Amino acid sequence: MRKPAGPPGTALQAGVRATAGTALGLVLLLTSCGLVSGTENGTAAPPAASGSATPPSGTPPPGTTQPSTTQPGTTPSPSEGTPSSGWKTFTTTDAGLSFDYPAGWTVKDPGGALGGEFVDVFNAEGKPMASLRTNIVTGAECIGKSPYEVYDSEPMLALAEGGGGDGGVPRYVFESRGDDPDPLATRSTIAAYGITMVPEESGDLACPMFHLFLWPPSGAFFGGTYNPENNTTPGDPSLPYLEKAKQYESTPEYRDIRTMITSLRPGELPAG
Numbered sequence: 001m002r003k004p005a006g007p008p009g010t011a012l013q014a015g016v017r018a019t020a021g022t023a024l025g026l027v028l029l030l031t032s033c034g035l036v037s038g039t040e041n042g043t044a045a046p047p048a049a050s051g052s053a054t055p056p057s058g059t060p061p062p063g064t065t066q067p068s069t070t071q072p073g074t075t076p077s078p079s080e081g082t083p084s085s086g087w088k089t090f091t092t093t094d095a096g097l098s099f100d101y102p103a104g105w106t107v108k109d110p111g112g113a114l115g116g117e118f119v120d121v122f123n124a125e126g127k128p129m130a131s132l133r134t135n136i137v138t139g140a141e142c143i144g145k146s147p148y149e150v151y152d153s154e155p156m157l158a159l160a161e162g163g164g165g166d167g168g169v170p171r172y173v174f175e176s177r178g179d180d181p182d183p184l185a186t187r188s189t190i191a192a193y194g195i196t197m198v199p200e201e202s203g204d205l206a207c208p209m210f211h212l213f214l215w216p217p218s219g220a221f222f223g224g225t226y227n228p229e230n231n232t233t234p235g236d237p238s239l240p241y242l243e244k245a246k247q248y249e250s251t252p253e254y255r256d257i258r259t260m261i262t263s264l265r266p267g268e269l270p271a272g
Contacts, residue, residue, distance in 0.1 A: 142207035191245040194223020
C-alpha cells in the first residue's frame, strides 16, 4: 500500500546492548533500517568461515552447510507462496530454528562463532538473499517518521507459538521508507524484507524499519535489504528505486525469498 509522501524522517535511534555474540547484530539492525550497508552495494558480504554442508547436487563449494533433504509439508504451486518439490530444510546448530530454501540455493553457517546462529543464504548465482542471526539484544526508540510503503505482509504464528511472541505475533514484511527518486537506495530511502514485531502503521508516515523479533534468549533477525544490483529485478534500471522494489515483489526470486523466510519455525515443528 502506498502512503503519501511527507517530510523526510530521521533515523531510528537504536540502543543495542551488544555482547560478543551480538556485535554483528547491531550492523544488521542498522542495515535493515537503511543506516549502514554490509557492502558498498548495500548487501551482506558472504562470511569467510566455512560450514559443514553440501549443496543439493554436485561438488560442494567451500562454506556451504549440509541441510536435511526434508521436503516442506505442503506442495501447492509456488505462486501460492508454498515451497515446491525439491526444496530443502535447514536447521540451526542449536536445533532451535528451521527454514526451507530452494534446492539450488546454498546456506553458509560458521557454526555460531559469535555466540549465536550466524547463517547466510545465497542463490544459485552466489548472490546473498537473506541472513539469519540470533542472540541479538536490542532496544529502539522512534524519533522521527517518513513516507513508507508496505508491499507484502503476513503474520508468522509458528514463531509466536514457539516462544517469539511475548510482545505480539511476529509478521513477515517487505516494506520501504523514504521517497527519494534515485535509482538506488539512499540513506533516507531503503526497502527491506524480514520479520518484525512492530504493529502495522495506520497513518501516512512510519517509524524507521525495525526487522527484529523476539526469540530466546533475546532476539533474532531473518531478512535482507533490497538492492536492485543484487536482487534480480525486471524493467528499466534507471527507474526510481522504490518503483523497482515494487516490481521485485512480483518476481519468482522474491517469491522464493518470501516462502523461505515465512517458513521459519521452531526446530522441532514440521513445515506446513
